[in-house]
Amino acid sequence: MSATSTQGVTGTARRIKANLVRLAALIALFAVWGYAQGPGGASTLIVPKIADVFDEFLLFLESSEVYDALRVTLTEVVISLVIAALSAFVVAFWAARTDLRAKVVEPLLVWGYLVPHVLFYPIIILWLGVGMSSKIAYAASSAFFPIAFNCLRAFRGVDPKYVSVGRAYGASRRQMDWQIKFRASVPMAAAGLRIGCALTLVTVLVAEMLSATNGLGYLLKFYSQSFNTARSYAIILLILLVVGIFHILISKLLPKNMEGQA
Amino acid sequence: MALQAKNLEVTYRTAGGRSVPALTDINLEIADREFVTIIGPSGCGKSTLLKCFGGLLSPSSGEVTVNGQPVTEPDPNRAAFVFQDYTLLPWKNVLDNAAVGLHFAGRSKAECRTRGQEMLELVGLEEFAKQYPRELSGGMQQRVAVARAMAMDPGILLMDEPFGALDEQTRQKLGSEMGRILTETERSVVMVTHSLDEAVFWADRIIVLSARPGRIAKEIEVKAPRPRSLSFIGTDEFAMIRAELFRLLEVPSAMAEASR
Numbered sequence: 030m031s032a033t034s035t036q037g038v039t040g041t042a043r044r045i046k047a048n049l050v051r052l053a054a055l056i057a058l059f060a061v062w063g064y065a066q067g068p069g070g071a072s073t074l075i076v077p078k079i080a081d082v083f084d085e086f087l088l089f090l091e092s093s094e095v096y097d098a099l100r101v102t103l104t105e106v107v108i109s110l111v112i113a114a115l116s117a118f119v120v121a122f123w124a125a126r127t128d129l130r131a132k133v134v135e136p137l138l139v140w141g142y143l144v145p146h147v148l149f150y151p152i153i154i155l156w157l158g159v160g161m162s163s164k165i166a167y168a169a170s171s172a173f174f175p176i177a178f179n180c181l182r183a184f185r186g187v188d189p190k191y192v193s194v195g196r197a198y199g200a201s202r203r204q205m206d207w208q209i210k211f212r213a214s215v216p217m218a219a220a221g222l223r224i225g226c227a228l229t230l231v232t233v234l235v236a237e238m239l240s241a242t243n244g245l246g247y248l249l250k251f252y253s254q255s256f257n258t259a260r261s262y263a264i265i266l267l268i269l270l271v272v273g274i275f276h277i278l279i280s281k282l283l284p285k286n287m288e289g290q291a
Numbered sequence: 292m293a294l295q296a297k298n299l300e301v302t303y304r305t306a307g308g309r310s311v312p313a314l315t316d317i318n319l320e321i322a323d324r325e326f327v328t329i330i331g332p333s334g335c336g337k338s339t340l341l342k343c344f345g346g347l348l349s350p351s352s353g354e355v356t357v358n359g360q361p362v363t364e365p366d367p368n369r370a371a372f373v374f375q376d377y378t379l380l381p382w383k384n385v386l387d388n389a390a391v392g393l394h395f396a397g398r399s400k401a402e403c404r405t406r407g408q409e410m411l412e413l414v415g416l417e418e419f420a421k422q423y424p425r426e427l428s429g430g431m432q433q434r435v436a437v438a439r440a441m442a443m444d445p446g447i448l449l450m451d452e453p454f455g456a457l458d459e460q461t462r463q464k465l466g467s468e469m470g471r472i473l474t475e476t477e478r479s480v481v482m483v484t485h486s487l488d489e490a491v492f493w494a495d496r497i498i499v500l501s502a503r504p505g506r507i508a509k510e511i512e513v514k515a516p517r518p519r520s521l522s523f524i525g526t527d528e529f530a531m532i533r534a535e536l537f538r539l540l541e542v543p544s545a546m547a548e549a550s551r
Contacts, residue, residue, distance in 0.1 A: 194380065198365075213382075
């Protein structure tokens, strides 16, 4: 017990140290920014004043425009993620049932993963218009492939020793599927879901910047094109915050890796 | 419970399509409450034989019967496995791992909990019920694996190098504890091992397998009554049998002569 507690102390010390280094890096970034703006003499069109960006940010938080955009973007992300995850799970589960299916489907998933989906975005716009549904379709199709690929690999690659335990201890076919094979594949499937989460956020924002009528990506494009640099920076700051919160949520909600028995 | 193997033969097919005999001509009977250890050079099919006994593997020919009933499928009530690398399920806590066989058999939650807790008490881990396997040492994990097997109240316990992955000290400590448990429960035990000391110390009877394809080279009875205290290791009987095993396993001509 004493060993674990000392380990805990050094672990905390290390964490504090790492956070100090991170803070120093952030301060350095602002120092460079401040220097470029002041003595460096960079144009405010390229690098706005730090104070201006924060003023814009606060002003921005009081406008209804930003909450509208935030709501649209988050709705698109969540719906596309749910669609991608559910369909990927079903496809992977179906394909993992036989060798033949897995052999046919796996290269397709790899191929779908590697293809730049942005190629199809103009066509998706033609089909679904510039509203939310085109963003959802685009983001869901991008996130589908890595999630499905990882799930398929996870379902196929269940460690045979767990299957042996299931057989030796009398698991029925159903119990083997759900309580052994599915459960054993959760860590890897979750890794795919993590990639999918990051991808939906990126693709939704990019799609909004390409052609949309609302959303954070749309706002960013709108203000940067009208040379409102300070406001563009403020939007980027907001998006970074959203991304940060999103990733914290993902790491909290998705199951941790339970492997490592030793 | 009496286990019988008749003309057992297992042949593997390699990726190239060649068939490789792993076990041949195994005829064996294990009596009720008998403790049998199986020893042999690595790759001789010890674990394969154990899997056939438990129905995890179907022999290419011949058959295994328990009390006259042919073994075709694993049945943890008939014969329960303790695997070499413990293989507890990492997503279940210690209590649920101990009761996993009961859970699969559809017993009620309350029954799983009570019986699981009893078994953890038997192996001295009742305080770790809510912990996860990764938080336990190797020796403790193996005790959970023993509890999992005992929870099924099996007629036969099949142990595949149960102490193989542990360091020497843990092995000895765990070994003497297991001795108490295995002796008190009065069931047949088949234990595969590669340790000469273990093979002699535990056994009523030692089965020596020859190198691939594995066949029974020799059966040696250990007469000293069980349970044995550690002082048994200092006796002449122990020393003589151990020397005999050493000769069989380390001197190729001795094994060849014995299997003829």
